[in-house]
Amino acid sequence: MTDATLILGNKAYSSWSLRGWLMCKIAGLDFAEEIHDMGADDWKVRVALRSPSGKVPCLHIDGATVWESLAIGEHLAERNPAAFYPADPIARAHARAIASEMHAGFGELRKAMWMNVRRRFPGKRRNPAALADIARIENIWGETRQRFGAGGPYLFGAQFGLADAMYAPVVARFYTWAPDLSAASKSYADAVWQHRFMREWVASAEAEPWVVARYEDPDI
């Protein structure tokens, strides 16, 4: 039996934690959650004890310690490749490229419109750099769905895989900040938002006791 514990930040706010958590769910892993409140005075100290980078998520699994959301996904994909990536090598290469682009980029969007799955701040904090990131994301979603998504509502069709997990926190941001989106982007975002894993995550976030002021004020 696999021994797995995922170190997380607040489900309301921690977008990278959401990615790691979704990957554990995609893997069908039976895992424990260890949530650390990002608003606590000793957050940095406590997380440094559990994650080598001092960041979340971090997965402790069968003696291995895996930090960085994409590395968690790659490690779990080694155990169950079919759950994470499309079978076709061209589609798989595309999935890797768009997942990596998400992991490495879109800093302006992340900075301007943080994740808070409990709140709605429509129209706030738009700026040209964040909108340029959003345009590129819509382009990625549109191209991927057009080339590979015919079989279902997700990026590569019927299966909610690693690339969808990487973009799921962007979907959450779009629900909070409501930027203008194409009909195709909205339809993809709705499919992700309604996925049972997302519903489970949001329900847990709603039940969390913690409120971190810096993520609650859209006018800062």
Ligand SMILES: N[C@@H](CCC(=O)N[C@@H](CS)C(=O)NCC(=O)O)C(=O)O
């Ligand atoms: N590149 C990392 C990013 C992880 C990250 O920045 N996590 C945030 C929470 S969403 C964090 O732990 N921040 C802690 C801090 O900056 O003190 C990944 O893919 O996991």
